[in-house]
Amino acid sequence: MNAVKIGLIGYGTIGRMLAKAIRDGAAGDATLVAVKDIYEEPPFELSPDSPAYTTNIDSFLSMDMAAVVEAASQEVLKEYAPLVVKSGRSLVAMSVGAFGDKAFLEQLGDLATGHRSRILIPSGAIGGLDAISAAAIDQIHEITLTTTKPVTALAGVKSAIDPQLDLDSVTTPTCIYDGPAEEAVARFPLNINVAAALSLAGIGFARTRVRIVVDPEGTRNIHRIDARGVFGELSLEFANNPSPTNPKTSYLAALSAIRLVKTLTEAVRIGG
Numbered sequence: 001m002n003a004v005k006i007g008l009i010g011y012g013t014i015g016r017m018l019a020k021a022i023r024d025g026a027a028g029d030a031t032l033v034a035v036k037d038i039y040e041e042p043p044f045e046l047s048p049d050s051p052a053y054t055t056n057i058d059s060f061l062s063m064d065m066a067a068v069v070e071a072a073s074q075e076v077l078k079e080y081a082p083l084v085v086k087s088g089r090s091l092v093a094m095s096v097g098a099f100g101d102k103a104f105l106e107q108l109g110d111l112a113t114g115h116r117s118r119i120l121i122p123s124g125a126i127g128g129l130d131a132i133s134a135a136a137i138d139q140i141h142e143i144t145l146t147t148t149k150p151v152t153a154l155a156g157v158k159s160a161i162d163p164q165l166d167l168d169s170v171t172t173p174t175c176i177y178d179g180p181a182e183e184a185v186a187r188f189p190l191n192i193n194v195a196a197a198l199s200l201a202g203i204g205f206a207r208t209r210v211r212i213v214v215d216p217e218g219t220r221n222i223h224r225i226d227a228r229g230v231f232g233e234l235s236l237e238f239a240n241n242p243s244p245t246n247p248k249t250s251y252l253a254a255l256s257a258i259r260l261v262k263t264l265t266e267a268v269r270i271g272g
């Protein structure tokens with residue numbers, strides 16, 4: 001196992017779970033050396049054993065670390081990712097929806113190549129991206145993501161199929177969007193990370209089909225992936241429990257960030 005020093009941008013739901021996992025030894029031989037957030041007061045007790053805390057990105061990047069985990073927001077990722085990459089650190093990006101902006105991803109990729117950095121995207125609230133990206137080496141004919149959410153998870157959202165539809169009045173599972181991922185990520189930003197990760201792993205935002213279904217009886221976010229190609233066919237379904245402190249973030253998403261950090265420390269890598 002390799003010892004890996006980690007910096008963390010965003011000490012919210014995912015950031016706190018990652019910090020705890022590192023402390024508890026659940027993320028291999030990773031050490032959290034620094035945290036950057038926007039709270040004036042450190043959000044944890046500072047001690048000789050605790051990570052450093054700063055609100056300043058330059059102080060943060062001046063610390064000794066091999067990889068930076070972003071677990072803040074798309075805006076934060078867009079602002080800081082180029083700085084992280086230019087500093088030669090690996091970047092683990094949770095707010096993958098930001099990569100719906102193709103030009104941003106291309107520029108960041110070029111920067112990473114020039115500075116011997118890498119951009120790593122955890123599979124987040126879904127999985128199977130290893131198989132999808134392997135299948136994409138040959139031809140994939142179609143990929144559909146069907147995301148089914150409870151009414152509460154879609155509060156304030158308008159149906160793209162029937163704009164007059166009152167989501168609170170539906171009595172059976174009802175489709176409110178069916179179209180390409182590129183339009184889905186613009187119209188339904190709450191669903192953006194999963195659709196973006198799947199599009200990037202497979203056949204892109206224009207060809208990945210996204211369906212969003214509201215389920216009046218539902219209690220969890222369910223993501224189903226159906227793909228067909230030269231490899232054969234696959235169907236995967238994730239019925240995600242929310243994380244304990246933020247119902248918008250699936251617990252699996254936080255676990256996948258922890259898993260990716262653990263992978264950075266391991267000599268043997270499985271999957272992916």
Ligand SMILES: NC(=O)c1ccc[n+]([C@@H]2O[C@H](COP(=O)([O-])OP(=O)(O)OC[C@H]3O[C@@H](n4cnc5c(N)ncnc54)[C@H](O)[C@@H]3O)[C@@H](O)[C@H]2O)c1
Binds near residue numbers: 126
């Ligand atoms: N890839 C996936 O499948 C997936 C799943 C869930 C969440 N996410 C994304 O991961 C990100 C984090 O999710 P979360 O649930 O932990 O969010 P959260 O709202 O609980 O925490 C975000 C943290 O970022 C901090 N922050 C805001 N501006 C900042 C700045 N300029 N610098 C540093 N920190 C700043 C906030 O203060 C907060 O502590 C979000 O963008 C979310 O959409 C991705």
